[in-house]
Amino acid sequence: xxxxxxxxxxxxxxxxxxxxxxxxxxxxxIVFCIGLGLATDSFLTLQNLxxxxxxxxxxxxxxxxxxxxLVAGGIDxxxxxxxxxxxxxxxxxxxxxxxxxxxxxxIAALVGIACGLINAIFITKxxxxxxxxxxxxxxxFYGLLIFFSGGKYITxxxxxxxxxxxxxxxxxxxxxxxxxxxxxxxxxxxFLCTWLLLNRxxxxxxxxxxxxxxxxxxxxxxxxxxxxxxxxxxxxLIAGIASLVQAQLAQSVTPTVLVGxxxxxxxxVVLGGASLTGGVGxxxxxxxxxxxxxxxxxxxxxxGVSSYWSQLxxxxxxxxAVSITAWSERRRRKAKAIN
Amino acid sequence: xxxxxxxxxxxxxxxxxxxxxxxxMLGLVLLALLVVFGLLLGDQLFSVGxxxxxxxxxxxxxxxxxxxMVALLSGGLNLSIIATANLCALTMAWxxxxxxxxxxxxxxxxxxxxxxxxxxxxxxxxxLINGAVIAYLGVSPILATLGTMTMCKGLSIGLTRGNVxxxxxxxxxxxxxxxxxxxxxxxxxxxxxxxxxxLMLNKSPFGHKIYMxxxxxxxxxxxxxxxxxxxxxxxxxxxxxxxxxxxxxMARFNSANASYGESYLLVTILAAVLGGVDPFGGFGKVGGxxxxxxxxxxxxxxxxxxNFSPFLTVxxxxxxxxxxxALSVLREGLGGLRR
Numbered sequence: 087x088x089x090x091x092x093x094x095x096x097x098x099x100x101x102x103x104x105x106x107x108x109x110x111x112x113x114x115x116i117v118f119c120i121g122l123g124l125a126t127d128s129f130l131t132l133q134n135l136x137x138x139x140x141x142x143x144x145x146x147x148x149x150x151x152x153x154x155x156l157v158a159g160g161i162d163x164x165x166x167x168x169x170x171x172x173x174x175x176x177x178x179x180x181x182x183x184x185x186x187x188x189x190x191x192x193i194a195a196l197v198g199i200a201c202g203l204i205n206a207i208f209i210t211k212x213x214x215x216x217x218x219x220x221x222x223x224x225x226x227f228y229g230l231l232i233f234f235s236g237g238k239y240i241t242x243x244x245x246x247x248x249x250x251x252x253x254x255x256x257x258x259x260x261x262x263x264x265x266x267x268x269x270x271x272x273x274x275x276x277f278l279c280t281w282l283l284l285n286r287x288x289x290x291x292x293x294x295x296x297x298x299x300x301x302x303x304x305x306x307x308x309x310x311x312x313x314x315x316x317x318x319x320x321x322x323l324i325a326g327i328a329s330l331v332q333a334q335l336a337q338s339v340t341p342t343v344l345v346g347x348x349x350x351x352x353x354x355v356v357l358g359g360a361s362l363t364g365g366v367g368x369x370x371x372x373x374x375x376x377x378x379x380x381x382x383x384x385x386x387x388x389x390g391v392s393s394y395w396s397q398l399x400x401x402x403x404x405x406x407a408v409s410i411t412a413w414s415e416r417r418r419r420k421a422k423a424i425n
Numbered sequence: 426x427x428x429x430x431x432x433x434x435x436x437x438x439x440x441x442x443x444x445x446x447x448x449x450m451l452g453l454v455l456l457a458l459l460v461v462f463g464l465l466l467g468d469q470l471f472s473v474g475x476x477x478x479x480x481x482x483x484x485x486x487x488x489x490x491x492x493x494m495v496a497l498l499s500g501g502l503n504l505s506i507i508a509t510a511n512l513c514a515l516t517m518a519w520x521x522x523x524x525x526x527x528x529x530x531x532x533x534x535x536x537x538x539x540x541x542x543x544x545x546x547x548x549x550x551x552x553l554i555n556g557a558v559i560a561y562l563g564v565s566p567i568l569a570t571l572g573t574m575t576m577c578k579g580l581s582i583g584l585t586r587g588n589v590x591x592x593x594x595x596x597x598x599x600x601x602x603x604x605x606x607x608x609x610x611x612x613x614x615x616x617x618x619x620x621x622x623x624l625m626l627n628k629s630p631f632g633h634k635i636y637m638x639x640x641x642x643x644x645x646x647x648x649x650x651x652x653x654x655x656x657x658x659x660x661x662x663x664x665x666x667x668x669x670x671x672x673x674x675m676a677r678f679n680s681a682n683a684s685y686g687e688s689y690l691l692v693t694i695l696a697a698v699l700g701g702v703d704p705f706g707g708f709g710k711v712g713g714x715x716x717x718x719x720x721x722x723x724x725x726x727x728x729x730x731x732n733f734s735p736f737l738t739v740x741x742x743x744x745x746x747x748x749x750x751a752l753s754v755l756r757e758g759l760g761g762l763r764r
Contacts, residue, residue, distance in 0.1 A: 228740075349571060
């Protein structure tokens with residue numbers, strides 16, 4: 087029996103997928119899910135799924151943005167400060183001038199993009215390494231925000247914002263209501279947009295190329311400055327949007343609460359297989375990386391481990407995952423060298 | 426003497442200052458700042474009390490920056506220094522609060538020594554994990570230390586449930602709060618650590634290998650250096666410096682906690698880079714770091730005396746590093762034009 091053309095192209099792709107980082111990550115996530123499903127009654131429920139998605143939306147959205155920067159060969163850890171600034175500015179304006187949904191998202195997005203562009207300009211025009219620039223801008227954005235805001239909370243948010251989004255409500259047999267909320271909607275939308283950007287656009291291929299080899303990309307005529315503006319601006323935009331999602335969930339704006347989470351997001355993205363040297367990383371892997379950390383923390387609580395210990399397990403998972411990845415990479419390279 | 430040679434001399438002097446290392450440059454910045462602050466604050470900044478309080482504050486960040494610098498010089502990074510310091514501080518604090526109060530005479534002193542030794546053992550173990558994962562498994566330093574950072578912090582939180590351990594015997598408290606001849610003991614500890622580290626980096630074969638690995642790890646390996654062993658030692662050394670910082674920090678607060686000093690983490694990188702350490706490794710001197718630390722401390726103290734928010738200080742620190750790096754990039758650019 088001969089295979090159709092479609093099957094022929096499908097099989098090597100499947101074989102390639104089986105060797106990929108994402109495949110093993112998927113296996114681990116599935117094993118975790120099955121194990122937790124057997125161990126507890128509450129894990130594999132629709133309610134838990136919605137809770138998981140809602141509470142991890144902020145990290146997930148940021149992870150998608152950071153992935154683009156990592157693929158481009160850069161790194162940015164100022165995005166939590168960007169998010170804090172965007173959140174504060176957008177909701178302060180909203181309260182003062184009585185703005186609506188569209189306006190606050192527009193303001194947060196613009197503030198985010200502006201912060202991202204500042205990073206891009208410093209990194210490309212001054213040729214300072216991206217990690218140093220973003221540490222510096224993290225301190226600058228955050229320091230100025232706290233200086234001007236006095237570190238004050240905003241608790242009386244506009245009513246429509248507090249109510250959020252509640253679409254397609256559905257009640258299950260026990261009368262528990264489910265609905266698509268703002269967090270889940272934005273999370274899905276951001277992942278879709280990032281996937282489209284990286285996989286379905288010319289610019290996306292250029293980002294991978296620049297991350298893989300910046301000098302070669304430059305000699306091919308790619309506009310490195312423009313690409314950098316795009317990726318750092320994109321992360322800024324995402325940070326701005328994510329900040330509103332977080333504020334809606336927390337029902338308040340606290341300028342000090344976001345900064346410090348940047349390394350958690352970075353951990354999720356690299357767990358998903360993105361390389362810090364650039365050019366490598368997929369949106370599917372990032373989804374799995376975020377999912378693994380979310381499920382791990384959620385599962386530990388459900389199994390009855392005190393949440394005080396969850397960070398230890400997160401650290402262990404990160405260390406084991408990056409070690410296995412590096413080890414198999416090294417073995418593969420050795421095997422290649424021998425052949 | 427004609428005007429021509431006068432300008433020529435002027436140019437050559439400027440060029441010499443321009444060509445000088447980061448120490449010269451930071452020295453000029455420091456001088457400028459001292460003049461400005463001196464005019465604003467008068468004698469306040471240079472009073473004995475102000476100088477002494479600066480000398481109390483500088484060592485914590487100083488020792489931690491030293492720990493970060495060692496890793497940076499080899500082209501790596503150690504994100505786990507703060508978490509290591511806190512875990513070690515908690516270990517020492519546990520011994521100090523559980524064994525010392527009941528002990529008498531000789532054992533009273535003995536247990537204090539044992540407490541410090543226990544901290545050193547924990548630090549060495551973490552350093553070995555970091556070093557082994559980075560050197561022998563080939564994990565990128567940022568990821569490996571991100572993992573151990575999360576793990577150490579998780580262990581600290583899990584063991585203490587986020588609580589503070591406080592109340593240490595007098596000799597330990599003296600290390601953080603005492604003075605000898607007007608000079609804070611913490612400052613003396615810092616200087617005593619700086620000298621051997623500087624000596625080791627500049628004069629010993631080990632120090633030489635660190636710089637070589639930072640410049641080109643592969644070339645260093647091919648020239649017959651066991652780079653993996655050297656990297657292992659670097660991260661153990663970095664951890665051991667972190668335990669010294671832990672001792673100073675816990676002594677100053679007379680308490681230990683899982684999350685003390687976390688805001689220092691990224692600032693240590695800023696301080697090192699400001700002091701002329703190349704973020705990609707290979708270049709940097711302890712003298713430059715000292716200069717950067719003094720500069721940061723003068724800004725912080727002066728802002729404090731001017732009643733500015735400490736967050737503004739952090740923002741200015743961030744701006745300073747971008748400004749100084751931009752200056753050196755511009756200088757290189759101008760040099761290129763002149764040639």
